[in-house]
Amino acid sequence: MYTELNRDAIATLVNDFYTDIRRDSVLQPVFDGAIGANWAPHLERMVDFWCSVMLSSGEFKGNVFGKHMALQGIELEHFRRWLALFEGHVRRLFQPEVADEFLLAARRIATSLQYGYFGRAELV
Template identity: 30%
Template sequence: MNQTPFSMPNPSLYTEEDVAQLVHTFYAKARKDPSLGPIFEAHVIDWDAHFVQMTNFWSAQLRGTSRFRGAPMPKHIALPELTAELFERWLQIFRQTTEELGNPNLQQHANAIASFIAGRLWQGYQISNYPDKQPIALRTL
């Protein structure tokens, strides 16, 4: 996925440890969430590999590294019965996580990227799965 239009990655603002902490803390919360947890548990086969992939993704977005290799859109489009509420819940947990980490720069940058990504994935999901309906935007939280 290309860099979002919000701000450029900056390796001087966040360490790899900051990125890994964000990923691990977020997924610890999401896996326990009654609405998101069952989806993740049903579709993530290898959590260690998923953590590596997500850490690489967020490192690319936040720090400008080039380790991420993947195509998030097809994987999300293939999931059954996703809803705007699920994407909004994902964002809510993500934002809680960045707030708790106590790094205002990381919080602002990561939240902007997460909002952009969630919106794009939800739009792509709707276009692919409901081609005869007008896509509906996520609510701003």
């Protein structure tokens, strides 16, 4: 368990989490359709994203909402699976207070994206 929140800890989270995503029967097809074989750049981008969110690093530049709204076939079950996997990883890797902060951010993002896809949020 990490006692310090830093880029290395976030990189571990991102890499472990997306390893599970690539094995998940619900999420793997969505991610493969969006990312294809370009996992290395995506993982680095996700490390930058979570460093920006959790460390206020400012490393990430991009339109999260717009990128996700371009994806087709997204369902509530995708959000359920993503959040469940993410929660498992942050709770395993970080102290409860830090894990709670990650989950607060993840749920805010999920809420925003759900409004974009469905006009409502059902999971938070």
